[in-house]
Amino acid sequence: MTAPISETELRAAIDRELPGVRADLERLVRIPGIAFEGFDHSQVERSAEAVAELLRGAGLPDVRIVRAGGQPAVIGRKPAPPGAPTVLLYAHHDVQPPGDLGQWQQTDPFEPVERDGRLYGRGAADDKAGVMTHLAALRAFGDALPVGVVVFVEGEEEYGSESLEALLREYRDDLASDVIVIADSANWDIGQPAFTTGLRGIVNAFVEVRTLDHAVHSGMYGGPVPDALTTLSRLLATLHDDNGDVAVSGLVRGAAAPLDYPEDRFRHEAGVLDGVDLIGTGRIVERAWAKPSISVLGIDAPPTGEAPNALVPAAKAxxxxxxxxxxxxxxxxxxxxxxxxxxxxxxARVTVTLEQGGEPCVIDTSGPAYDAARAAYAAAWDGASPVEMGIGGSIPFIATFQEMFPGAEVLVTGVEDPDSRAHGPNESLHLGEFARGCLAEALLLHKLGGGS
Structure with missing residues (x-):
């Protein structure tokens, strides 16, 4: 048997492995693995193959690329030593589309660039940093891994995880574990780690308004006849009250963690323009984490440069x-x-069509794995104890993990920070915080395996 590694040796091992981890992270960022329709899905295949290669290189003897009708995921396994727990390490290798290329400060969003201690590129934070956090911990231990591990790297999280439940059911026995670590969230701030303990769910839908069976002259018929764009605008305006709170009855309003989120910090991180008011009532953490929100993501209508002088018969949001x-x-x-x-x-005739739905979740933090995690993360952040925070975004599959593995403790950890800008132009990863996250996960596995 290989002698157990000490915490001091583990810290030195993480320092030793970080340059190679950084290089492999950049290699993953260069692969535009986008699971959305209309994109080259061979790149998602290429991304899965690259992850599988990395897991094999980290010493996992059982690595497979799997699918259940959707994009490829990767499962890598190494059995637990006698009496040790098994830990599932989750991340995803697919990424969001780059969006408006003109808003990126680099020519190619898939060519990583370092500026001021941050690594810029699509997927650099969300969630290829999560993949490489797991790899860093595995490489640091080498053959002395004190726990069993199952690494599960999904390939369509950004596109809604449509085939995830089928994957979990098909490979349930392979994925069974005592602790689940999901590296796909954010920390509270630079220098302040966090565990995510509550996430909102999601409902994406299309609403179409139709007032005419064909377009008609805006001068001859405008006035008595409502056009669909005006009608849709009025309908969308009913979704909020005058304060900006959601006005749809029947939605749950919850309570948020007792954290102070200063308005000036929130406005800066969100990029709110001077003079623009925040909407809604209550503490910012309640509005962002524990109350419903409704946003209009897009509208189908004639573009202004091509719009004729005609009443629009139908419009969709x-x-x-x-x-x-x-x-x-x-x-x-x-x-x-x-x-x-x-x-x-x-x-007006209104048609509503569901695109996707996902459940919210609340995570219990009272178990022994959380005790180990608090100690590990505080050690990695030089004594800064992790806070428990909510997230306004959604990771619906966490509820699926909770349902399918009810005996496992679920930890949702952060690889992002408030300025990572995931999903937007100029996504980036704070390299100093990434190094701390790699060390924290290694220390967590050390403690779960019985290390002091």
Missing amino acids: KLSVRIAPGDNWKSAYEALVAHLERNAPWG
Whole structure:
């Protein structure tokens, strides 16, 4: 048997491995693995193959690329030593589309660039840093891994994880574990680690308004005849009250963690322009984490440069509803549909179509794995104890993990920070915080394996 590694040796091992981890992270960022329709899915295949190669190189004897009708995921396994627990390490290798290339400060979002201690590139933070956090911990231990591990790297998280439940059911026995570490969230601030303990759910839907069976002259018919764009605008305006709170009845409103989120910090991190008011009521953490929100993500209508002088007969908007922990996405969708149909202006025909739904979740932090994690993360952050925070975003599959593995403790850890800008232009990873995250996960595995 290989002698156990000490914490001092583990810290030195992480320092030794970080340059190679950084190089492999950049290699992954260069692969535009986007699972959305209309993109080259051979790149998702290439990304999965690269992850599988990295896991084999880290000493996992059982590595497979798997799928259940969707994009490829990777499972890597190494059995636990006698009496030791098994830890599932989750991340995802697919990324968001780059968006408006003109807003990126680099020519190619898939060519990583370092500036001022941050690594810029699509997927550098979300979530290829999560993949490489797991790899860093495995490499640091080498053959002296004190726990069993199952590394599960999904390939379509950014596209809604449509085939994830089928994957979990098909490979349930392979994925069974005592602790689940999901490296796909954020820390509270630079220098302040966090565990995510509550996430909102999601309902994405399309609402279409139709007032005419064909376009007509805006001068001859404008006035008595409502155009679809004006009608849609009035309908969308009913989704919020005058304070900016969501006005759809039947949605749950919850309570948030007792953290202070100063308004000036929140405005800066969100990029809110001077003079623009925040909307809604209550503490910022309540509005962002524990109350529902509704956003208009896009509208189908004639572009202004090509619009004729004609009344638009139909218009469609995409809505994103984030639902509070304690709510249910199906009932939330029903409440949204009822509101839109009830508030249709001027008798317009309203059609609502579901795109996706995902459950919110609340995570219990009272178990022994969390005790080990608190100690590990405080040690990695030089004594800064991790805070427990909510997230306004959604990771619906966490609820699926909780349902399918009820005996496992679930830890949601952070590889991002408030300025990572995941999903937007100029996504980046703070390299100093990434190094701390790699050390923290290695220390966690050390403690879960019985290390002091």
